[in-house]
Amino acid sequence: MDDRMNFSTNAPAHHVVVVGNGQAGIQLIDSLRTEGYSGRVTLLGEETHFPYQRPPLSKDYMAAGSTPEALPLRAEKFFPENDVDSRLGVRVTAIDRAARTVTLDDGSTVAYSTLVLATGAANRSLSVPGSTLAGVHGLRTLADAEAVHARLGDVGAVVVIGAGFIGLEFAAAARQRGIAVTVLEFADRPMGRTLSPALSRYFVGAHERMGVTLRLGEGIASFTGNAGRVTSVESTTGTSYPADLVLVGIGVVPRTDLAAASGLAVENGITVDSSLRTADPNVFAIGDCANYPSHHAGTRTRLESVQNATDQARHAAKAILGRSGSYAQLPWFWSQQGALKLQIAGLVQSGDTTVLRGDPATDKFSVFSFRGGRLAAVESVNKPGDHMAARRLLDQGRSVSPEQAADLGFDVKSYSKAQ
Amino acid sequence: MTKLSFHHSDGSIDVVETDSETSIMRAAVTNGVRGIVGECGGQAMCATCHVYVRPEYLGGLPGIGDDEDEMLDCTADPRDDVRSRLGCQIKLGTGFDELEVDVPGSQV
Ligand SMILES: Cc1cc2nc3c(=O)[nH]c(=O)nc-3n(C[C@H](O)[C@H](O)[C@H](O)COP(=O)(O)OP(=O)(O)OC[C@H]3O[C@@H](n4cnc5c(N)ncnc54)[C@H](O)[C@@H]3O)c2cc1C
Ligand code: FES
Numbered sequence: 001m002d003d004r005m006n007f008s009t010n011a012p013a014h015h016v017v018v019v020g021n022g023q024a025g026i027q028l029i030d031s032l033r034t035e036g037y038s039g040r041v042t043l044l045g046e047e048t049h050f051p052y053q054r055p056p057l058s059k060d061y062m063a064a065g066s067t068p069e070a071l072p073l074r075a076e077k078f079f080p081e082n083d084v085d086s087r088l089g090v091r092v093t094a095i096d097r098a099a100r101t102v103t104l105d106d107g108s109t110v111a112y113s114t115l116v117l118a119t120g121a122a123n124r125s126l127s128v129p130g131s132t133l134a135g136v137h138g139l140r141t142l143a144d145a146e147a148v149h150a151r152l153g154d155v156g157a158v159v160v161i162g163a164g165f166i167g168l169e170f171a172a173a174a175r176q177r178g179i180a181v182t183v184l185e186f187a188d189r190p191m192g193r194t195l196s197p198a199l200s201r202y203f204v205g206a207h208e209r210m211g212v213t214l215r216l217g218e219g220i221a222s223f224t225g226n227a228g229r230v231t232s233v234e235s236t237t238g239t240s241y242p243a244d245l246v247l248v249g250i251g252v253v254p255r256t257d258l259a260a261a262s263g264l265a266v267e268n269g270i271t272v273d274s275s276l277r278t279a280d281p282n283v284f285a286i287g288d289c290a291n292y293p294s295h296h297a298g299t300r301t302r303l304e305s306v307q308n309a310t311d312q313a314r315h316a317a318k319a320i321l322g323r324s325g326s327y328a329q330l331p332w333f334w335s336q337q338g339a340l341k342l343q344i345a346g347l348v349q350s351g352d353t354t355v356l357r358g359d360p361a362t363d364k365f366s367v368f369s370f371r372g373g374r375l376a377a378v379e380s381v382n383k384p385g386d387h388m389a390a391r392r393l394l395d396q397g398r399s400v401s402p403e404q405a406a407d408l409g410f411d412v413k414s415y416s417k418a419q
Numbered sequence: 420m421t422k423l424s425f426h427h428s429d430g431s432i433d434v435v436e437t438d439s440e441t442s443i444m445r446a447a448v449t450n451g452v453r454g455i456v457g458e459c460g461g462q463a464m465c466a467t468c469h470v471y472v473r474p475e476y477l478g479g480l481p482g483i484g485d486d487e488d489e490m491l492d493c494t495a496d497p498r499d500d501v502r503s504r505l506g507c508q509i510k511l512g513t514g515f516d517e518l519e520v521d522v523p524g525s526q527v
Contacts, residue, residue, distance in 0.1 A: 060461070
């Protein structure tokens with residue numbers, strides 16, 4: 001079926017409609033055009049800001065000084081030059097798959113031939129007492145970041161709820177501004193969903209050295225305020241922490257409502273097959289909102305990263321043009337926490353055995369994870385060379401031995417480059 | 420005011436004039452210079468902002484940091500030991516008012 005669709009897909013009358021103009025949605029239209037698609041393209045996004053990159057928002061953006069400029073995903077001229085009908089501030093409220101239309105929040109409808117859901121994820125919110133006080137913030141959008149940045153000049157103490165990537169990046173950035181920072185984490189280790197225990201342990205020490213007070217095994221019980229504004233945070237152990245500003249970073253939920261309401265399968269994300277297509281051959285889902293069969297995880301998974309959004313977009317663009325194949329790109333990820341550059345190639349799983357390469361005391365080292373005797377993932381701190389070597393090896397399905405991984409005399413970079 | 424010229428392999432040139440203390444990568448992405456991606460947002464983590472600086476401008480540039488050096492070993496197009504830099508690591512408005520770079524054929 002895919003091959004025969006090829007002709008009709010690239011006919012001028014074909015209309016690809018993309019819901020969501022974030023990292024995935026914009027890469028998708030870019031790739032469609034690069035691959036030679038000449039039909040119509042409409043890009044719908046509910047945010048009113050010109051499309052921007054999210055990663056800097058919890059890092060550079062929070063530095064002291066005047067309001068920074070967001071980094072755009074593409075230049076303004078990109079959209080007219082590529083003949084893309086890009087509409088900002090427009091929310092899609094329903095999908096009618098039988099009629100092949102989407103309904104917008106102004107009540108109008110847009111007909112599609114192919115629909116791509118790139119709706120991303122929304123911050124998980126708290127429901128404990130005081131959650132709606134002023135000064136309690138999330139951090140997902142540029143609007144969120146602007147609100148937080150505007151307050152940071154006047155705050156003495158910040159409490160971060162959740163020791164995930166965004167919470168800890170923000171904690172490090174706030175420390176660089178001299179603000180007192182406490183992080184409350186319910187679990188027993190930071191970034192536990194993604195990192196090996198060895199690396200979590202390293203980051204506990206690293207954040208303590210930055211002056212962050214990291215409280216593990218301690219959750220949020222309530223917020224207390226004065227005149228509608230937060231003043232302190234009470235934890236599950238009964239401790240009270242003063243807070244001029246609270247950043248809640250307890251993870252995200254994929255935005256699947258539209259898909260679910262249209263009868264598409266949803267389970268921790270919109271269910272897609274290995275070509276990133278839903279059970280409806282005219283509907284794809286990519287990026288933070290998509291749950292796909294992962295070659296590297298060995299199971300279905302949903303990832304939240306720039307790599308996942310852009311590589312899935314590139315793949316889906318080809319699939320729309322009838323070039324079939326299974327999505328199997330290597331997942332990789334980065335995080336910047338103060339002076340520490342963390343890079344991860346592959347996916348760490350519980351039960352992996354780990355080997356240390358280099359000395360964590362130097363803040364330059366890597367942790368190599370092995371599964372069934374083969375290299376499965378590499379986490380690097382301030383060792384971009386190890387990271388890039390690992391990406392090459394894992395991409396090609398190659399391994400090193402645990403002994404080689406541990407041996408600094410073994411040149412993993414040249415080995416990865418040798419055929 | 421810094422005048423930045425991006426030379427493409429097909430002979431075309433994009434000229435960008437900027438007065439802010441922005442980086443080569445940010446100036447390129449903001450102005451839609453093709454061939455400069457900047458996927459990590461300027462953290463020296465992705466090497467998709469690789470440029471070859473024209474020799475006459477090399478003298479005025481800041482030195483190459485350890486991270487930049489390691490990432491430059493991993494660019495999609497081959498590294499030039501003298502001219503290769505990461506566009507996100509060179510801030511404008513410091514020490515030069517004109518800069519010309521060649522854009523590699525591929526970044527990903
Ligand atoms: C602060 C922060 C820091 C991050 N740092 C890193 C990092 O260092 N490294 C990394 O790899 N990743 C990082 N990420 C994650 C990365 O930004 C995301 O994985 C990526 O943006 C996902 O892209 P996406 O297109 O799937 O979703 P998004 O970028 O979230 O885009 C989805 C868009 O769809 C819109 N939308 C949703 N529903 C509708 C609708 N019904 N109608 C119209 N529009 C709709 C949303 O408003 C949104 O703009 C970070 C994320 C955040 C928030
Ligand atoms: S923008 Fe990623 S390395 Fe420069």
